[in-house]
Amino acid sequence: MTSEAVPENGVGRVLGTQHTSTSEFRVVLEDDEYLQLDDLVVVETDVPKYGGIKTYGVVTESEAVYEGASFESDTHRIAADGILPGAKVRSAQVAITRIDPELWVSPDPGQVVRRATGLERHKALYTDEMGRPLAIGLGRDGEPMFVDLDFFDGRKGGHMSISGISGVATKTSFALFFLRMLTSKPEVVGEGAANLRVLVFNVKGEDLLWLDKHNKDFTEEAAAGWDVLGVEPKPFDSVAFWAPPRARSGDVVVPDIGGRQEGVEAFAWTPREFIDEGLLRFLFTDASDTRNQIPFIEERVEAQLQRYAVDVAGEPGAVVLRDPIEGHKPGDVVTAGKAEIVIRDLKTLSEAIEEFVDPPDGEPDTRWTGRVQAGTVSAFMRRVHAGASRLGHLIRAGESRRIDRSAAQVTVVGIQSLHDLGQRFVVGALLAETFAEKERSGQRFPLSVIVLDELNKYAPREGQSPIKDMLIDIAQRGRSLGVLLVGAQQTASRVAQEVMENAALKVAGRLDAAEAERAEYGWMLPSTRARARLLKPGTMVVSQPAIPIPLVVDFPFPPWATRKEEVVADGDPFQGL
Amino acid sequence: MARLFVEEWSPEYGASVDTDESLAPAAGQIDTTVEVDGPWEPIDGHDDDFPAVAFVDGIRRVDARLTIDDPAAGPIPGICGSFAAGATLWRRDPPRSEVESVRVERLAIFTEGAASDIPPLSHGLLYRTESVGSSDPGMLVSHFHTQMRRAEAEIALDLARSGYFVVADGPISELAAESVVGYIKSHRVSYLPPEVMPIMGRIEPGQRTPLFGMPSYKRYSWYLRLTRPAGGHSWSGIVRCEAPGSLSLAQVKVLADRTAALLPRFASEPHIDPRAPQNLVPIGALEKQLRSRLGDQHIIYRALREATMRQPT
Structure with missing residues (x-):
């Protein structure tokens, strides 16, 4: 023809x-x-x-x-x-x-x-109309593809949602690739680039604990891809790693982490911080907890703890509970009485609370319990006890071991070793902390990016939980406060709709065939949906409000290690041992 | 002043004259001893690996019926029609076919030697005016058909000279080139005398009858079997071929053997072609393409009517 x-x-x-x-x-x-x-x-x-x-x-x-x-x-x-x-x-x-x-x-x-x-390609992709085009991968022609950053950093839209089946390691890899682009292009990011802070949760394996190390499998070909994107292929240079302390390790605080020892700090909250920041609610994060009266008693106990807690002399972070009628003021330091329970961890905290809500000899203090049924009180205490045994090691008196999110550009928090309850507690506590900080300042800058995998666990479509409320709040208001969520999940259909709807940038890797047919992926073209089950690792479909059709992009292999085996051994002090 | 009109009547009306019938000689006038002197036995075909075969065919369509309204002489009938002729070229290695050498011609034909130019038409359509001497309107289609046959013969000759083995649809005419084989699908008349007739039940696909001679102008002819359709009678799956009498017997035998061996592979199937198996696949496909090259009948008819309406009165 x-x-x-x-x-x-x-x-x-x-x-x-x-x-x-x-x-x-x-x-x-x-x-x-x-x-x-x-x-x-x-x-x-x-x-x-x-x-x-x-x-x-x-x-x-x-x-x-x-x-x-x-x-x-x-x-x-x-x-x-x-x-x-x-x-x-x-x-x-x-x-x-x-x-x-x-x-x-x-x-x-x-x-x-x-x-x-050339220019026609930019026109086809609307790059010519983008306020701040940020390269987000390579097209089939090997040229960069762009997203309009205005739709990520809150000017016109915010947040990113990444979907894809697990096992092909695309969701986290893409999130990190995106972060790398974001942190390497201050000229595109503009004023938000200064003091941009990223909080990343490592929920599985130890994939994200090597972001500052070179990858020995990095190839010339991959380097060429990074070259086209205009970013020097090197590991993240400003990363802080945090891990929970090892349980039952006595007074020695050692980060609970398998592969990596140097450069990882252990984090924990003191009882004082736990009470002041109202972290008690994050012990009740199971969706079923909201179906009974537990939130009612939890809120009451939380309020009472804040009124009753008094610092103990000589034991930083530890508190005792005293009735405010006795006249102590904020900042007072007292010496604990002999019979008094000094709250040094979650176990002692639960004992102290029990004194009020379910004393072994006597009636519950209704100032603490309200008029809830005795069964509800037991259920409440059961959960506090469960929390004490599963994440008790995260609360300990002593010097403050809070995560310092300002120490490095990227803060990686490894929660992979924690029980589900512990993971939800840490995520909830850190989200609350980040959001509260921005709410106080009321400023959009500096931008704070949060990367959270398994979003369906934290903001499930069904049920209520304090973390879900938190995430919905971030999804709806975070945009104007500069708190930007990069959420990842296997199945978008299981994530709270409010969270999905507020993500301006939607990204999908390989999808389960049945999942791809769901309405949550209506932004894909039928042909793209059909192909979504065949996408290879390193290929993503990206939708953004500025372009009426989704783009298929490839992102290059990372120059940073994603497993211990990939780490370039140079400079390793244990080399040869 | 004489004025040209396009008739309201459907152009197809009266067009179904089988103009090739006149070429068929009467039965019983043939010479059965051209190749074999004695009783007839089926002869096996021989595929001599000839590399390229051309199947030549043409189709025609009466686009409109015309009338010249002559104030003095009264109405003069005419037609205008389009025909297309071309060839499917088959090459053996690798086995591929393509349609080539397509010619489309458009003619306006009037009786009684009259002629009227067709006014300029939209879509760049161009009709050439011709006339027949007779006043018989039946001659219009006959002349039209002859013009198509002429075009076919020219294409066949051209391809034969370029080295193709040419199989032309329909009987060969005086115009036929030397190495052209005529291919006749239907048998309205059986030419064989009763003593050789039983052979028809015995020839198998790949075989042929001995050659026989045809009178009028000199031609060789033979029957061959393409397929044995299930439930068919002794004549189903049979076609007749012709070769020019100007060839030597040895030359014609080569051609006949080649057709017997080669043509069965081109046979069409009944669920695909209503004229199966005789309407060969390359010819059926060629006709389909030629028909599309004629252009849309309704568009052409409308263009003709518009043009004649616009004439000054």
Whole structure:
């Protein structure tokens, strides 16, 4: 089907046996050309009474057929016996992304279709209209693809949601790639770049504990990809690693972490911090906890703890509980009486609370319990005890071991070794802390980015929990406060709708086939959905409000290690041992 | 002043004259001793690996019926029609077919030697005006058909000279080139005398009858079997071929053997082509393409009517 005089870059012509429209058209390809999925094309059309317009589009499907074959068996007649004349005709389906100038008419049939390159490529991707284009990966043509940062950092939208099945390590890898781009392009990020802080939770394995180490599997090819993106391929240079203290390690505080020892600090809260910041509620994070009266008694106890707690002399962070009627004021320091329970950890705290709400000999103090049923009090105490045994080691008197989020640009908190309850506690406590800090300042800058995997665990679609409320709050108000959530989950359909809806940037890696059909992925084109189950690690589909169709991008292999085995051994003091 | 009109009547009306019938000689006038002197036995075909075969065919369509309203002479009938002729070229290695050498011609034909130019038409359509001497309107389609046959013969000759083995649809005409084989699908008349007739039940796909001679202008002819359709009679799956009499017997035998061996592979199947197996696959496909090259009948008819309406009265 070679036709004459196809200009340079011409790959085919707009099909004329079918109606073109303002949403899509088909291209019949030249014999010696091809178009693959995600290729960008442009067609020029002369509109009567208006003039020339350019229609930009992206290839969504590629097709080929024997023209002249009307029966399936004709394939043999054409290809094997050769007795039936038939011409192979290859075509491509194009979804229109843009018409420039914006005149909503369909492209003319028979027009030459060209690959969009250079400025036309930017037009096809709306990069020319983006306030602050940030490269977010490479297109099929090896050129950078962009997102408008205005839709991430809160100016026009905020937050990012990443979906994908687990095991192909794409969600976290992409999140980190995005962070790398974000932290390496201060000229794009602008005023938000100064003191930009990132809080990353490591929830599984120890994948994120090597961000500051070179990856020995890093290749030249990957380096070329980073080069195109304009970022020097090197590990993150400002990272702080935090891990919970090892349980039952006595007075020695050692970070509970397997592979890495140096450069990891143990974090914990003192009872004083626990009470002041109202962290008690994060012991009740199971969705079922809200179905009874437990939140009622929890709120009451929390309030009473704040009124009753008095610091103990000589024991920083420890408190005793005394009735405010006795007249102590904030900041007072007392010496604990003999019979008094000194609260040094969660176990002693639970004992102290029990004195009020469920004393072994006597009636509960209704100032602490309200008028809830005795059964509710028991349920409340059961959960406090459970908390004491599962995450008791996170609360300890002594010097403050709070996570210092300002110490480095990226703060990695390893919670992989904690019980579910402990993980939720840490996430809840840190989210609350971050959000409260921004609420106090009321400033959008410096930006605070939070990366949280398994979002479905923290903000499930069904049920209530303090963390879910927190995350919904961040999703809805964080945008204006500069708290930006990069959430990842296997299945978007299991995450609270308010959280999903507020993510301006939606990203998906390989999806489970059934999951891909859900309404949560309605932003994908049908052809992209069909392909979502086949996406390879390193390939993502990105949707952003500024572009009417999702982009498929590849992101290069990371220069930082994601496993201990990948760490470049240079400078390792234990080398050779 | 004489004025040209496009008739309201459907152009198809009266067009179904089988104009090739006149070429068929009467039965019983043939010479059965051209190749074999004695009783007839089936002869095996021989595929001599000839590398390229051209199947030539043409189709025609009456686009509109015309009338010249001559104030003096009264109405003069005419037609205008389009025909397309071309060839499917089959190459053996690798086995591929393609349609080539397509010619489309459009003619306006009037009786009684009259002629009227067709006014300029939209879509760049161009009709050439011709006339027949007779006043018989039946001659219009006949002339039209002859013009198509001429175009076919020219294409066949051209391809034969370029080295193709040419199989042309329909009987060969005086215009036929030397190495052109005519391919006749239907048997309205059986030419064989009763003594050789039983052979028809015995020839198998890949075999042929001995050659026989045809009178009028000199031609060789033979029957061959393409397939044995399930439930068919002794003549189903049979076609007749012709070769020019100007060839030597040895040359014709090569051609006949080649057709017997080669043509069964091109036979069509009944669920695909209503004229199976005789309407060969390359010819069926060629006809389909030629028909699309004629252009849309309604668009052409409308263009003709518009143009004649615009004439000054």
